[in-house]
Amino acid sequence: MHSEQIIKQTKNWLRSFIIEYNICPFAKREDERNSIYYAVINSQATEQCLEAIFTECQRLDQDLNIETTLIIFPVYFKQFDDYLDFLGIAESLLIEQGYEGIYQLASFHPDYCFSGEAHEDPANYTNRSPYPMLHLIREESLERALKSHPNPEKIPERNIKLTRDLGNEKILNILNSNR
Numbered sequence: 001m002h003s004e005q006i007i008k009q010t011k012n013w014l015r016s017f018i019i020e021y022n023i024c025p026f027a028k029r030e031d032e033r034n035s036i037y038y039a040v041i042n043s044q045a046t047e048q049c050l051e052a053i054f055t056e057c058q059r060l061d062q063d064l065n066i067e068t069t070l071i072i073f074p075v076y077f078k079q080f081d082d083y084l085d086f087l088g089i090a091e092s093l094l095i096e097q098g099y100e101g102i103y104q105l106a107s108f109h110p111d112y113c114f115s116g117e118a119h120e121d122p123a124n125y126t127n128r129s130p131y132p133m134l135h136l137i138r139e140e141s142l143e144r145a146l147k148s149h150p151n152p153e154k155i156p157e158r159n160i161k162l163t164r165d166l167g168n169e170k171i172l173n174i175l176n177s178n179r
Helices: 003-019 027-032 046-062 080-096 122-127 139-148 152-176
Strands: 036-040 068-072 103-108 133-138
Touching: 003 027, 003 036, 003 068, 003 152, 027 036, 036 046, 046 068, 046 080, 046 103, 046 133, 080 103, 103 122, 103 139, 122 152, 133 139
Parallel strands: 036 068
Antiparallel strands: 068 133, 103 133
């Protein structure tokens, strides 16, 4: 599949689920401002995937018009446990490269499952995506957004209730209608 198709599917997921259902109350603004950068990494080599994260940090350093980056791995990390291992290494890389406190990673995967939760729990869809991906976020911007949002600590609780109320079938219909 071409990068353009992967980005289109990712944007459809973002708009039809994350924004439409307000899973992330900050995503709509950035989507409308066209300040989300989409990086498709077609490598199956962990080292190249890690290099891509560093490259995207540098892109954010240099281009202040980009608020946030979705780093998409369409051909690698199919197994959720492998993805979690990679996530741990990627977080260590940010620290090692001096990006702790500047950028942080949010994680998304097609089989995302919160620790201690059943795989079928609809709440897992708050972090399920069409492809394994990392969301590279400017910490300063996130802190500013959280300060301006009423009760940001209630966002996860609200999302859990919402996705459980929607249920797996409805969520799957939403996601499948936009592929």
